[in-house]
Amino acid sequence: MSFKITVASGKGGTGKTTVATNLYWSLVKNFDNDTLLVDCDVEEPDDLLFFKNAILRSEVKVTQAVPEINTSKCTYCRKCVEYCEYNAITVIPPVQYASIAPDLCHSCGACLYACQDDALIEKDHEIGLMSGYDVGFGKGLLEGRLKIGSAAQTPVIRRVKKEALDAASVILFDAPPGTSCSVVTSVLDADFVIMVTEPTPFGLHDLKIAVELIREMDLPFGVVINKAGLGDRAVYDYLEDEGIDILEEIPFNEEYARKFSEGMILSRIDKNYAIHYQKIIRKILEFKQQ
Amino acid sequence: MIRELTVLSGKGGTGKTSITAALGSFAKNAIFTDCDVDAADLHLLFNPDILETHAFEGGTKAEIDPDACIGCGICQDACRFDAIKRTDHGWFEIDSLHCEGCRLCERLCPESAIFSIRSMNNQWFVSDTRFGPLVHARMGPGEENSGKLVTTVREKAREIARSKNYNIIINDGPPGIGCPVIASLAGIHKILLVAESSESGYHDLLRIIELISKYDVDIFGIINKFDVNAGISERIVSILQSNNIKITGKIPFDKKFVEAMVQGKTISEYAPGSAIVKVIRNTWEMISS
Numbered sequence: 151m152s153f154k155i156t157v158a159s160g161k162g163g164t165g166k167t168t169v170a171t172n173l174y175w176s177l178v179k180n181f182d183n184d185t186l187l188v189d190c191d192v193e194e195p196d197d198l199l200f201f202k203n204a205i206l207r208s209e210v211k212v213t214q215a216v217p218e219i220n221t222s223k224c225t226y227c228r229k230c231v232e233y234c235e236y237n238a239i240t241v242i243p244p245v246q247y248a249s250i251a252p253d254l255c256h257s258c259g260a261c262l263y264a265c266q267d268d269a270l271i272e273k274d275h276e277i278g279l280m281s282g283y284d285v286g287f288g289k290g291l292l293e294g295r296l297k298i299g300s301a302a303q304t305p306v307i308r309r310v311k312k313e314a315l316d317a318a319s320v321i322l323f324d325a326p327p328g329t330s331c332s333v334v335t336s337v338l339d340a341d342f343v344i345m346v347t348e349p350t351p352f353g354l355h356d357l358k359i360a361v362e363l364i365r366e367m368d369l370p371f372g373v374v375i376n377k378a379g380l381g382d383r384a385v386y387d388y389l390e391d392e393g394i395d396i397l398e399e400i401p402f403n404e405e406y407a408r409k410f411s412e413g414m415i416l417s418r419i420d421k422n423y424a425i426h427y428q429k430i431i432r433k434i435l436e437f438k439q440q
Numbered sequence: 441m442i443r444e445l446t447v448l449s450g451k452g453g454t455g456k457t458s459i460t461a462a463l464g465s466f467a468k469n470a471i472f473t474d475c476d477v478d479a480a481d482l483h484l485l486f487n488p489d490i491l492e493t494h495a496f497e498g499g500t501k502a503e504i505d506p507d508a509c510i511g512c513g514i515c516q517d518a519c520r521f522d523a524i525k526r527t528d529h530g531w532f533e534i535d536s537l538h539c540e541g542c543r544l545c546e547r548l549c550p551e552s553a554i555f556s557i558r559s560m561n562n563q564w565f566v567s568d569t570r571f572g573p574l575v576h577a578r579m580g581p582g583e584e585n586s587g588k589l590v591t592t593v594r595e596k597a598r599e600i601a602r603s604k605n606y607n608i609i610i611n612d613g614p615p616g617i618g619c620p621v622i623a624s625l626a627g628i629h630k631i632l633l634v635a636e637s638s639e640s641g642y643h644d645l646l647r648i649i650e651l652i653s654k655y656d657v658d659i660f661g662i663i664n665k666f667d668v669n670a671g672i673s674e675r676i677v678s679i680l681q682s683n684n685i686k687i688t689g690k691i692p693f694d695k696k697f698v699e700a701m702v703q704g705k706t707i708s709e710y711a712p713g714s715a716i717v718k719v720i721r722n723t724w725e726m727i728s729s
Contacts, residue, residue: 162615163453193616196640258542301619327452328478331584356479363581382702411638411669
C-alpha cells in the first residue's frame, strides 16, 4: 500500500505548487526514492514548470463516454431527459430534435437504462490529457491536464488518480485550490493532508472552509504557513483555538519569491530552505508511526 | 444598456479580488458579484450588510435504507462512480463522497430502498456595501454545482441592475478554467485579466487566454507583482499584445496590499495617493470608456 499525501489549500496562490514540488524533492532525497508526484490541479497544472529537465514518457488522452442519440431510432419519448439529473439532454418531439451536451454529461449511464429504443450509443469524448514525466529524480511526475473549454475537471482527476494507484511507495498529490467537488476527488483517500495557507485575512477565511471540508471527510491533516511574516496573527490564533498542528512556517522572502517565479525547486539549492521540508517530513512520519 | 465585466486570472492568488475591490472606489453606479463561490473573499474587503439570504439547492446524494435493502447488488453493478459498497452484513451502503447524485441506483432498485437527499448547504446573499450592492455566496464545503451557483448569483445581479438602473456589473471571477469560470463568462462584455510575473502565472495566463478567445468581448490585462520577475513580465506584455489585449498598467509587488487587507480596506482607500492606485484608476478609465 502506498502512503498518500495530498497538498491542498482553500485559497489559490498560497504556495501549494511550491510546497508540493519542494516536498517531492525532499521526500526523494531524504526519505524514499520511490516517490511519485501527481498534479491534480488539472485546470492549471504547474508542477511541470518546476522540472526543467523533465522528459515525457507517456501521454494518454483522457476521455469521457458521452452518449449520442441516433435520431433514426429515437421515438422522442423523452424518458432519457427525465432520467438525466444534469439537464444534459434536450429532446423536442414536435421538431424531432434530440441531442446531448457533452459539457453537462457526467457519464452516469442513466439515459442508457432509460432508452427503450436502443437509440443511444456512447462515444468517447476528449476531456484532457494524462502525461507521465521523468524528472531526473524519484519516480517522476504524473500530470492531468483539462482540455481548455471542458468543464469535466473531476473525471480527469479520477483518471489520473486511478493511474497513480499503488504506483510508488509514497505518492504526493497536488490538489486544486478551493473546496468544491474537484478538491474532494483529489483529497478523497489521502493518508495525510497538508494544507498550505498564508497569514492574511483571505488566507484565513479560505483555510477555515478547507478545514471544515477535511474534518467532514475525517482525514488527518496539518497546516503549513507559507509567506510567514506577511499579514497578521489571526491565522495563528485560529489554529491555536482549533488545536490544529502547524507543520512548519516558511518565511516570506523576496529572494525566494523571485526564485519560485522562475520555477526553481529551492530546497535543492538552499540548505536553509531545505530544512523547512525536512521538518515537514519528520512531522508526517511521526504521524505515520503513531 | 447594462455592461458586464468579469475579472479573471487563471492562476489563483494573482490579486484578482484585491484589484476588483480597488476598482470599487472608481466605478460609479456599479453592482458587484463574487463568482469565486467556493473561496469567496470579496466580502472581507467590502464588509457587506446582508439584506437577503437565500438557500441554493445543491446536488443530491443517494442513501440506502438498510432495512429495505435485500443485498441484490443491482445498484452496485450500475453505479459508475464506485459509490456503492457492500457492508459486512451483506447489504449495501452509499459512499457519499463518491456519489454524484445521478439517481440511477434509486431508479433501478427493485425494493425502492434507495432515496435521494438534496443538499441545502449553499447560500447566496444580496448585500449593501459602501461601493454598491454585492451579490455573493457561500458554498458548502465539497459541494457540486458551483457553476450553477455562479449563474444564480449573476442572474440576481442582473435583475437588480435592471430594476434599479445600475449600468455596470463587476464580477470577481474564480481561478482556473473549469465550470465556475465558464459560468462567469456567459453574456459578458469585458474581461480584465490579472496576470502575475511567474512561470506559473504565465502558463496559466496562456490557458485562460485560449479559453476566452472564443468569446467576442473586449479584453484588458493588468500585470501584478511585475517586478518580482521583470523578464517574465516582458513575456506577459508581448503575449497580451499579440492577442490584442489592452494593457492597463503594471503594479509592483507591495506589502500595502496585505496591510490594506488586514484592515478590511481596498488599496484605493488604504493608500489613495500611491502609484498603485493611479494604475488602478487608469485601469478603470480604460475599461469604462
